[in-house]
Amino acid sequence: MxxxxxxxxxxxxxxxxxxxxxxxxxxxxxxxxxxxxxxxxxxxxxxxxxxxxxxxxxxxxxxxxxxxxxxxxxxxxxxxxxxxxxxxxxxxxxxxxxxxxxxxxxxxxxxxxxxxxxxxxxxxxxxxxxxxxxxxxxxxxxxxxxxxxxxxxxxxxxxxxxxxxxxxxxMKVETSLVPSDKQATQGLVTALTAANIAGSNQYNAQVDATLRHYFKINRTDPKNNRYRWLTYDLNNDQKPELFVLTDWCGSGGCTVLMFENHNDQWQFNSRITQVHTPIQVTNYHHFGWRDLIIPVSGGGVPAAHHLMSYTGVSYPLNASTAPVTSQSAAVNLFSDNISAAQQGITM
Known part of the structure; x- marks a missing residue:
């Protein structure tokens, strides 16, 4: 046949x-x-x-x-x-x-x-x-x-x-939504201690293996890509997620990859484009994952902060299309504002 x-x-x-x-x-x-x-x-x-x-x-x-x-x-x-x-x-x-x-x-x-x-x-x-x-x-x-x-x-x-x-x-069952700065959230979670967390350009074998696996499943050559990384717990399970700030950048910002900590292994969860740093982590959540606030500017988009809410599976792809917010938060990820192109690990 x-x-x-x-x-x-x-x-x-x-x-x-x-x-x-x-x-x-x-x-x-x-x-x-x-x-x-x-x-x-x-x-x-x-x-x-x-x-x-x-x-x-x-x-x-x-x-x-x-x-x-x-x-x-x-x-x-x-x-x-x-x-x-x-x-x-x-x-x-x-x-x-x-x-x-x-x-x-x-x-x-x-x-x-x-x-x-x-x-x-x-x-x-x-x-x-x-x-x-x-x-x-x-x-x-x-x-x-x-x-x-x-x-x-x-x-x-x-x-x-x-x-x-x-x-x-x-998808996890939604709780009743409550208003917060004119936005719908599923309520407060444990308040965070103020922190400014810089990205790292130090080689880490587990981070490198996680990122190379991501390139492999997407059938892409990792050679010459540059990145900075950090870890932070987003879903209150006491196990930190992995954030990777890539050098995939345009006039509107760069791409960030987030890997969920599952049984002490990082698994790909979200890809967020049009990102400027720092990324803020809030005290509000959707589906148990904290809302993020991401600054967006350039690429024809007015400068503003955008609220990224977890969908039950991942965070939205494009930060510039998320709702604009006037909120602020006490935790800042990639607080040093150093790009992967400036001081990143080369694969």
């Missing part, structure tokens, strides 16, 4: 755009690398589109009997190839999938329904994509607060969701 390589996003949207001459939006339905798609010989043997009405009726019956209510909530993927996927499983067994693009392209929304099968898996059927009809089924395995789908069946055609599948993590 002959096979050829084609991006999943294109395959899926071909089915949606076949009936329309209008150009579609960003051509990406799932975070995926190009995958092997079989020729038409195999495609003829793929299943027919799922019976939507039967699926919806079964989902609504499960909602009435409150089956799998512990799985109700919002799930979100890590950003991959500039895309974040959010899956909302509602108590009435309706479902929403939202695709958010970090390059500023409009988000895409899918609506549908979900149910639990006899094996404990979660079946999610999307019936509407960006205002158009679709029949797209994903079957997620459940592992604690993580859902994983390896493939999807779109209008009867089966596609693999990349080499690792689509993985979404359940």
């Amino acid at each position: 002959k096979a050829y390589t084609i991006p999943l996003s294109f395959c899926a949207l071909l089915l949606l755009s076949a009936c329309s001459s209008q150009p579609s939006g960003p051509q990406l339905l799932a975070q995926s690398q190009p995958v092997e798609i079989a020729t038409s010989e195999t495609q003829r043997s793929t299943p027919q589109p799922l019976d939507e009405q039967a699926f919806i009726q079964h989902s609504q019956q499960q909602a009435r009997t409150q089956i799998a209510q512990e799985l109700v909530g919002t799930y979100q993927s890590q950003a991959n190839a500039g895309l974040t996927t959010t899956l909302v499983l509602n108590a009435d067994h309706s479902a929403i999938t939202r695709y958010e693009y970090q390059n500023g392209d409009p988000s895409l929304i899918e609506n549908g329904f979900w149910q639990q099968d006899d094996d404990g898996n979660i079946q999610v059927l999307m019936t509407e994509h960006d205002g158009r009809n679709i029949n797209a089924l994903r079957i997620f395995t459940v592992d604690g607060f993580q859902l994983t789908a390896e493939k999807e069946i779109v209008n009867g055609m089966e596609y693999q969701l990349g080499s690792h599948g689509l993985i979404v993590q359940k």
Whole structure:
């Protein structure tokens, strides 16, 4: 059987755009690398589109009997190839999938329904994509607060969701929001002692290994990149996160990478662009992670301080698009205002 390589996003949207001459939006339905798609010989043997009405009726019956209510909530993927996927499983067994693009392209929304099968898996059927009809089924395995789908069946055609599948993590339950300087937060956390923490240009083997792993998974050569670093606990677990100030800079600021401390290993969490220093750490939080205040200027953006709130998975990508704030905080990270290009570690 002959096979050829084609991006999943294109395959899926071909089915949606076949009936329309209008150009579609960003051509990406799932975070995926190009995958092997079989020729038409195999495609003829793929299943027919799922019976939507039967699926919806079964989902609504499960909602009435409150089956799998512990799985109700919002799930979100890590950003991959500039895309974040959010899956909302509602108590009435309706479902929403939202695709958010970090390059500023409009988000895409899918609506549908979900149910639990006899094996404990979660079946999610999307019936509407960006205002158009679709029949797209994903079957997620459940592992604690993580859902994983390896493939999807779109209008009867089966596609693999990349080499690792689509993985979404359940976001922590939000507490009631309280006002703070006209901004919504989830309230106060332990007050911080005032501190000015300078960046370091001293080699550290664990920091270097963490950063090299980041370059490896992003298939990028680390050679000649420069950086400064520091550690600070953002989520009150007494284990410091790793901040890396890179020399990836433009007129609007530089890029900062943040790695979460997980079992004493740093794992990539957030990439924040358009950053000037110092970064301030506040006494307010979202999802247990402290809000950050980042100065932004240049690149056509008026000089201001912007409030960065944790989304449940990461901090927002672009500091310049976050809300402007008049708040200030007592803790300053990279307080020396020395850039990585000036005095950074060269990889």
